[in-house]
Amino acid sequence: MVVVKNICCIGAGYVGGPTCAVIAYKCHDIKVTIVDINPERIAAWNSSKLPIYEPGLDEIVFERRGKNLFFSTDVDATIQEADLIFVSVNTPTKKTGLGAGMAADLAYIESATRRIAEVATSPKIVVEKSTVPCRTAQSMRTILEANSTNEIHFDILSNPEFLAEGTAIKDLLSPDRVLIGALQTKEGLAAQEALVNVYTNWVPKERVITTNLWSSELTKLAANALLAQRISSINALSAICEATGADVDEVAYACGLDSRLGPKFLKASVGFGGSCFQKDILNLVYLSHQLNLPEVADYWKQVVTMNEYQKKRFVRTIISTLFNTITNKKIAVLGFAFKKDTGDTRESAAITLIKDFIDERAQVAIYDPKVSSEQIFMDLCEPGVVDTRKQVEKQIQICSSAYEAAKDADAVVIVTEWDEFRDDQLDYERIYKNMHKPAFLFDGRLLVDAAKLRKIGFKVNVIGKNELAGTA
Ligand SMILES: NC(=O)c1ccc[n+]([C@@H]2O[C@H](COP(=O)([O-])OP(=O)(O)OC[C@H]3O[C@@H](n4cnc5c(N)ncnc54)[C@H](O)[C@@H]3O)[C@@H](O)[C@H]2O)c1
Ligand SMILES: O=c1ccn([C@@H]2O[C@H](COP(=O)(O)OP(=O)(O)O[C@H]3O[C@H](CO)[C@@H](O)[C@H](O)[C@H]3O)[C@@H](O)[C@H]2O)c(=O)[nH]1
DSSP states (O other): OOOOOEEEEEOOSTTHHHHHHHHHHHOTTSEEEEEOSOHHHHHHHTSSSOSSOOTTHHHHHHHHBTTTEEEESOHHHHHHHOSEEEEOOOOOBOOSSTTTTTSBOOHHHHHHHHHHHHHOOSOEEEEEOSOOOTTHHHHHHHHHHHHOTTOOOEEEEEOOOOOOTTSHHHHHHSOSOEEEEEOSSHHHHHHHHHHHHHHTTTSOGGGEEEEEHHHHHHHHHHHHHHHHHHHHHHHHHHHHHHHHTOOHHHHHHHHHTSTTTOSTTOOOOSOOOSSSHHHHHHHHHHHHHHTTOHHHHHHHHHHHHHHHHHHHHHHHHHHHHTTTOOTTOEEEEEOOSSSTTOOOOTTOHHHHHHHHHHHTTOEEEEEOSSOOHHHHHHHHOOOSSSOOHHHHHHHEEEOSSHHHHHTTOSEEEEOSOOGGGSTTTSOHHHHHHTSOSSOEEEESSSOSOHHHHHHHTOEEEETTBOTTTTOO
């Protein structure tokens, strides 16, 4: 039986960092080293201000760091020492070349795999942690076998990660399931068992699922596509609600009580964001095209199309409500992260919305409790032949509170569902008093009690609810 004693994780990002920190926290007899080619990121992991914000992460890292949890830029030495290696590098959508805008860019996976092949001096279990297209393990195997000079045996496992940002530690400590795919050979099954034994240090055995490699790879894309599909479905219904007087929260609640549907992931919104949903669906669309399944590709593509529509629809509502122009008007945007409890802004709906506000020549005041000014400028500017930074700076003000953002604003737009924007936490009377009148509030997260805010004087518009909802 193979017993894992030394783990290397290549990629110290949103997945590699928390995932392997939790392994170190739960398995004190395993040495876990997380490596990255980005020295600033590693320095931050070794400092008192970790590079990512995730509730509960600091406590876990600070407890195990320097004991059995290490962060390093010495990729080669860490690979050599390890008996199991997680490959947890980024797999963004390709920007250029074949499959641009759809396919996953596997360059980082390939370079990490080549590095393992070049420097390994003993057998390794190599684990795909990154989200990858179906059959990537085959390419990794080919690279490992062709480039290994020492005739070393490599086993490849697929162990996709299902954590959601903002709840990563909770998800990792108590996962719905852990999925481990392996080649159905004697060696493959032994490697699979070794990784099962790592997880069962804290995850109940019945929640550790073992499958073949290809099922495991596809399950990750499938799970994200199904989750995103639910959001696009409820968002499509939110448009019907606004047009009819139905209330999307009531519809979602009543549908969710059907035990076949369940209540989760039916919250209408300004559109899903995050680094995964869009990328992974496009990946599935590309895979379907490659497999000559155009109808399947079109089916999944519609989930992304609906998401884009939802964001544009929200912008159109804002402009038309503000008397068809927002030029020189001040719009206060509450929230910039793609969801609450994270500082991550990748594919955040806020970026699309604010870029549209800038194009309409509005003045935009932004407040987010966890996103830095520099990150906001990086997301909104497009460096290139014509650097847009100067223009963006003229139209954007980054604020240190919701009150500052809303001062003298014509409209407040809630984009991220941070708890501090709830109507029992934020003093909306104070906000109202300091705004231009009429004072508009657009709720892209169904976060506030519209009736309560209307009583204060706000003109409120909530996604999936029109003002006359429920009336004859
Ligand atoms: N973010 C999430 O919530 C989440 C959840 C589940 C799965 N995933 C998947 O996990 C993977 C990683 O996502 P992430 O959000 O952690 O990405 P990330 O960009 O935060 O982190 C990836 C890290 O890998 C490093 N890296 C790239 N190539 C390297 C190499 N050759 N050697 C060493 N380091 C290298 C980068 O410098 C970066 O720090 C992706 O495939 C993603 O789809 C992400
Ligand atoms: O009912 C809902 C639920 C979510 N969202 C939005 O959907 C996006 C994604 O949210 P969530 O799935 O909670 O966060 P992620 O961190 O993107 O996690 C998803 O993507 C990860 C990366 O693949 C997977 O590991 C997770 O299982 C999967 O939930 C965010 O913008 C949310 O605001 C809604 O609009 N309505």
